[in-house]
Amino acid sequence: MEISMSWEKNVRRVEPYVAGEQPKREGVIKLNTNECPYPPSPKVKEVLRQMNCEKLRLYPDMDAQKLVDALADYYHVRPEQVFVGVGSDDVLAMAFMTFFYGDKPILFPDITYSFYDVWAELLRIPYRTCALDEEFCIRKEDYFVPNGGIVIPNPNAPTGVLEDVSFFEEIIAANPDSVVIVDEAYVDFGGESTIPLTEKYDNLLVVQTFSKSRAMAGARIGFAIGNEKLIGYLKDVKFSFNSYTMNMPVIEMGTAAVLDDAYFKEIVGKIVKTREWTKKQLKRLGFSLADSKANFLFATHEKVFAKDIFLALKENNIYVRHWNKERIGNYLRITIGTDEQMEKLVAFLEDYLQ
Ligand code: PMP
Numbered sequence: 001m002e003i004s005m006s007w008e009k010n011v012r013r014v015e016p017y018v019a020g021e022q023p024k025r026e027g028v029i030k031l032n033t034n035e036c037p038y039p040p041s042p043k044v045k046e047v048l049r050q051m052n053c054e055k056l057r058l059y060p061d062m063d064a065q066k067l068v069d070a071l072a073d074y075y076h077v078r079p080e081q082v083f084v085g086v087g088s089d090d091v092l093a094m095a096f097m098t099f100f101y102g103d104k105p106i107l108f109p110d111i112t113y114s115f116y117d118v119w120a121e122l123l124r125i126p127y128r129t130c131a132l133d134e135e136f137c138i139r140k141e142d143y144f145v146p147n148g149g150i151v152i153p154n155p156n157a158p159t160g161v162l163e164d165v166s167f168f169e170e171i172i173a174a175n176p177d178s179v180v181i182v183d184e185a186y187v188d189f190g191g192e193s194t195i196p197l198t199e200k201y202d203n204l205l206v207v208q209t210f211s212k213s214r215a216m217a218g219a220r221i222g223f224a225i226g227n228e229k230l231i232g233y234l235k236d237v238k239f240s241f242n243s244y245t246m247n248m249p250v251i252e253m254g255t256a257a258v259l260d261d262a263y264f265k266e267i268v269g270k271i272v273k274t275r276e277w278t279k280k281q282l283k284r285l286g287f288s289l290a291d292s293k294a295n296f297l298f299a300t301h302e303k304v305f306a307k308d309i310f311l312a313l314k315e316n317n318i319y320v321r322h323w324n325k326e327r328i329g330n331y332l333r334i335t336i337g338t339d340e341q342m343e344k345l346v347a348f349l350e351d352y353l354q
Contacts, residue, residue, distance in 0.1 A: 017118040020321050029344060031335040032319040034157075034186075034296050036215035038267045038338070041260040044216070044253045051249055060248040062239070067251050070258040071223055075195050080228040083235060084254075086245050088185055088209035088222030092151070093119055095205055095224060098237040099179035100125045104148035106178075109138055111328055113157045113183065136161050136290050136298075143171045150175060153183035155191055158321070158333040160292025162191045169194075172201045179230065181205045186294035188213035188268050189275070195225050202227035205234075212295055213268050214257050221246070221254045271295050275336045281346045282334075285353055296335045298328075304353060306330045312352055318345055 020033035064084045072079040085091035096119045100106045108116045110129040120127040130142035136159040143150055150171065155162040172180045182194045184206055195206050205226040211217035224234065278297060279289055287299040300306060310322040310332055321333040336342065
């Protein structure tokens with residue numbers, strides 16, 4: 001019997017976000033959390049090798065200036081336009097706290113990154129979801145209504161569907177009274193970034209991460225680029241919450257990763273090539289796929305239930321992602337791994353679906 005404690009009425013109760021499983025055992029082909037199958041740049045390894053641990057005595061640079069400057073340089077913006085945090089989850093949570101403070105509901109797609117409604121609930125932000133069309137595309141007219149803010153991933157997750165910059169420009173231009181957050185966690189795998197629009201629109205915040213295309217999910221680095229005033233407000237909230245979010249080794253490692261552009265382009269190129277190969281194979285095996293431009297595919301099979309495929313794969317040490325959710329319950333999200341991993345996946349499915 002559950003006994004309700006008297007102090008429980010003072011507790012902030014929330015339904016937490018459920019992340020993809022991180023298996024403890026070895027030998028799993030892990031295609032369930034959109035990590036990069038390749039290691040980070042060798043320059044990152046070098047930084048760790050040469051790290052002066054003596055410096056850990058001191059607090060890190062709370063502005064993470066070195067990393068901010070490297071990002072500003074890379075994206076051709078001023079350092080005052082860059083904000084960094086502990087993964088894009090941290091950056092997005094801070095942005096929700098800072099910019100979604102009105103009475104009107106914020107808007108995001110019904111099928112999207114499942115942290116958005118969790119943060120909205122946690123922070124007591126009113127929200128409304130806008131249904132994607134049958135093709136899993138965003139209907140931009142849904143965002144031409146009064147609102148307290150907008151957040152949309154591009155490409156969207158878990159569908160992988162990409163919209164072009166002009167599509168977002170229309171949404172941003174139509175909403176001068178709210179902040180529009182474009183979550184570009186996967187944009188490097190074939191999309192065009194909206195970062196250049198930050199020069200023209202002061203209500204745009206673009207968020208990106210080192211977790212996917214820069215192969216550094218374990219380091220936890222995310223960043224946002226926007227108008228200086230917007231970034232200033234974001235920093236005010238961050239410094240009121242936790243000044244020292246980025247640790248010293250991570251600031252150094254992140255900077256080294258940004259500077260190694262050749263390596264970044266090489267691994268992104270490999271993943272895109274493997275993605276296109278995997279798309280063809282899955283279609284051949286009877287799957288329908290959204291045309292993903294991310295480092296994952298979103299697939300449904302014409303005859304076999306996604307849940308059954310998910311369980312069969314898991315039993316054979318191949319982990320993909322499945323949600324028991326309306327509209328997407330019969331889909332699997334499959335992260336693009338190495339060629340060898342995807343060949344094993346296809347070989348298993350070939351056998352299983354016979
Ligand atoms: N946005 C989207 C759309 C994502 O899928 C993810 C990964 N779960 C994130 C943000 C957060 O990634 P991270 O915190 O690792 O940067």
